[in-house]
Amino acid sequence: MDVKTKFRMNSKELINSIKNNEFIIFLQPKFDTITEKVVGAEALVRRLKAEKIVMPSEFIPQYEKTGAITKLDMYVLEEVCKLQEKWKKLKFPLIPISINESRHHLKNKNHINELQKVINKYNVDTNLIELEMTETTVIEDILTAKGAAEAVKKLGFIVSMDDFGTGYSSFNILKDIEIDILKIDKEFFKNLDDNKRAQIIIETIVKMCKKLKIKTVAEGIETKKQLDFLKKIGCDIIQGYYFSKPITIDEFEKKYLEK
Numbered sequence: 001m002d003v004k005t006k007f008r009m010n011s012k013e014l015i016n017s018i019k020n021n022e023f024i025i026f027l028q029p030k031f032d033t034i035t036e037k038v039v040g041a042e043a044l045v046r047r048l049k050a051e052k053i054v055m056p057s058e059f060i061p062q063y064e065k066t067g068a069i070t071k072l073d074m075y076v077l078e079e080v081c082k083l084q085e086k087w088k089k090l091k092f093p094l095i096p097i098s099i100n101e102s103r104h105h106l107k108n109k110n111h112i113n114e115l116q117k118v119i120n121k122y123n124v125d126t127n128l129i130e131l132e133m134t135e136t137t138v139i140e141d142i143l144t145a146k147g148a149a150e151a152v153k154k155l156g157f158i159v160s161m162d163d164f165g166t167g168y169s170s171f172n173i174l175k176d177i178e179i180d181i182l183k184i185d186k187e188f189f190k191n192l193d194d195n196k197r198a199q200i201i202i203e204t205i206v207k208m209c210k211k212l213k214i215k216t217v218a219e220g221i222e223t224k225k226q227l228d229f230l231k232k233i234g235c236d237i238i239q240g241y242y243f244s245k246p247i248t249i250d251e252f253e254k255k256y257l258e259k
Contacts, residue, residue, distance in 0.1 A: 014066055023076075025249060093257060219239050
């Protein structure tokens with residue numbers, strides 16, 4: 001039995017796996033491009049089964065298909081809020097943590113109340129939580145995504161668009177939806193050194209975002225040449241293996257927060 005078959009479950013089993021705490025949170029730090037200091041992190045979920053770590057590609061599609069992904073997203077949000085509460089008590093520097101928002105949340109009229117309930121439970125400032133919508137999710141229903149973004153921004157949440165550049169209506173989305181952060185997809189940075197056209201496109205995106213007062217995050221950065229280029233064009237934040245892969249919460253705290 002291969003891994004994909006082994007972890008294929010129905011909706012009830014998927015929800016039970018959340019209740020049984022079969023998931024752990026990893027953090028991938030985000031760095032200020034100029035100072036190279038940590039200014040945030042992305043929460044990434046992993047499944048722990050039979051003492052083995054299962055990557056999202058093996059289980060997220062099942063959760064998406066059944067709709068149980070909303071339960072998993074809320075689990076991650078609650079774990080992140082617990083973490084922010086802990087850091088506040090320990091007097092660690094408080095930095096925003098981003099979490100993914102599934103397409104299923106956009107049409108859930110009660111989702112705003114669910115978000116608020118978790119935030120209030122742990123007394124976490126909403127500006128410490130960044131909600132990520134993927135570009136492809138937004139393209140499916142721009143009007144609904146626009147309404148959802150406006151609603152969470154009113155509560156003080158940071159709103160970002162992930163995987164920018166992977167769809168066909170990228171700039172149309174920016175025209176219609178107010179976001180705080182734009183994450184430029186890692187595909188733009190492959191073979192960047194030899195691709196002048198890609199460099200021009202990335203620089204144009206960064207300049208446009210500055211005029212729109214949107215911060216830019218470059219994803220998947222792996223080399224110093226990429227970093228130097230992004231410094232030169234004024235990209236705000238870097239995320240990628242050049243600085244750090246996703247690490248456990250304990251590792252993150254020891255490396256970046258503890259004095």
